[in-house]
Amino acid sequence: MKSSVFSCKASGFPFTTLRGLNKVKKYTTKMELSITRPDDWHLHLRDGNLLEAVVPHSAHHFGRAVVMPNLKPPITTTAAALAYRASILKALPANSDFTPLMTLYLTDSTSPEEIKLARKSGVIFAVKLYPAGATTNSQDGVTDLFGKCTPVLEEMVKQNMPLLVHGEVTNPEVDIFDREKVFIETVLSHLVLKFPKLKVVMEHVTTMDAVKFVESCTEGSVAATVTPQHLVLNRNSLFQGGLQPHNYCLPVLKRETHRQAIVSAVTSGSKRFFLGTDSAPHERQKKECPCGCAGIYNAPVALSVYANVFEKAGALDKLEAFTSFNGPDFYGLPRNTSKITLRKIPWKVPESFSYASGYIIPMFAGQMLEWLPSYV
Numbered sequence: 001m002k003s004s005v006f007s008c009k010a011s012g013f014p015f016t017t018l019r020g021l022n023k024v025k026k027y028t029t030k031m032e033l034s035i036t037r038p039d040d041w042h043l044h045l046r047d048g049n050l051l052e053a054v055v056p057h058s059a060h061h062f063g064r065a066v067v068m069p070n071l072k073p074p075i076t077t078t079a080a081a082l083a084y085r086a087s088i089l090k091a092l093p094a095n096s097d098f099t100p101l102m103t104l105y106l107t108d109s110t111s112p113e114e115i116k117l118a119r120k121s122g123v124i125f126a127v128k129l130y131p132a133g134a135t136t137n138s139q140d141g142v143t144d145l146f147g148k149c150t151p152v153l154e155e156m157v158k159q160n161m162p163l164l165v166h167g168e169v170t171n172p173e174v175d176i177f178d179r180e181k182v183f184i185e186t187v188l189s190h191l192v193l194k195f196p197k198l199k200v201v202m203e204h205v206t207t208m209d210a211v212k213f214v215e216s217c218t219e220g221s222v223a224a225t226v227t228p229q230h231l232v233l234n235r236n237s238l239f240q241g242g243l244q245p246h247n248y249c250l251p252v253l254k255r256e257t258h259r260q261a262i263v264s265a266v267t268s269g270s271k272r273f274f275l276g277t278d279s280a281p282h283e284r285q286k287k288e289c290p291c292g293c294a295g296i297y298n299a300p301v302a303l304s305v306y307a308n309v310f311e312k313a314g315a316l317d318k319l320e321a322f323t324s325f326n327g328p329d330f331y332g333l334p335r336n337t338s339k340i341t342l343r344k345i346p347w348k349v350p351e352s353f354s355y356a357s358g359y360i361i362p363m364f365a366g367q368m369l370e371w372l373p374s375y376v
């Protein structure tokens, strides 16, 4: 695969080196970056009215997205995934070439036969593991990974079907801020030893423990997705000036030291980490209520936030690999061929998006961001 040249244009002068980029920064703020169109390797599109409202936002920026199966009821069969895929395609704006990559929701009773069917369908991309009770709509998830699920995991190895993992234990005695770390120690480390040929992606990593774990595994067999929120927010953001329900997601935001470890990992240029927004819309009243849902709606702001993180770390030259190369390379898919442009101009995030059943509040609602993306 040919890697594209990182290019940066400012005031009409094209630059292709980082040194050029530094020069640009000194003289002007009107910068633009042209990068290969990104993919979103972890996305919640929901269904019904909400699906129709959010699909255009993701389709505008991303070429492909791995669509999570935690609907009510969950997408546990190939037949259900095919129907869900059809409804996503129907909700796409005219002329969109966005490709949804479908997933199956693993349960204790998923059969190896279902994995064969999934592979045969040609549209099921991966299987998703939710420990039962870990997150939104995970009540039908797995309770016996190393027992009942073993034949399915063996079949997944045979079919070269990746396992995407929500990596948290659900034991209520474990402190919520430690659930990812304990999951790595008690589940994930054993899983990769027992199934060394299984492709595993630790979704939405939030801790330095996860970063270290992923870095310790064989490259090409274990990787991780990283969300915008876990790169720019720490757990203070949950309580700043009062309870902030729109910053609540799972795994919950962690300490600043963890955030810094994740920023270092993604901006280091490591191929093991790639973009997965975990954009997870909930109708406003399901967030702003006595028992609010977990999930941050970040699809409209994700690329701006990622670009800002890489810029601040002095690593804009590594942005494109994170957004557009590492994911397809890990999964053995071709990279996108079209481009998007990110312009360093301030823009205001809408306060909300209204849709047929209410409102969705995006991450950084009403705030100013830089790096406005547009598809070219």
Ligand SMILES: NC(=O)N[C@@H](CC(=O)O)C(=O)O
Binding pocket: 044, 070, 135, 136, 166, 248, 249, 250, 251, 278, 280, 281, 294, 295, 296
């Ligand atoms: N991340 C979240 O806080 N919520 C996700 C589920 C998930 O990805 O765990 C959702 O579906 O709402």
Ligand SMILES: [Zn+2]
Binding pocket: 135, 166, 167, 203, 204, 250, 251
């Ligand atoms: Zn999750």
Ligand SMILES: [Zn+2]
Binding pocket: 042, 043, 044, 068, 278, 279, 280
């Ligand atoms: Zn998610």
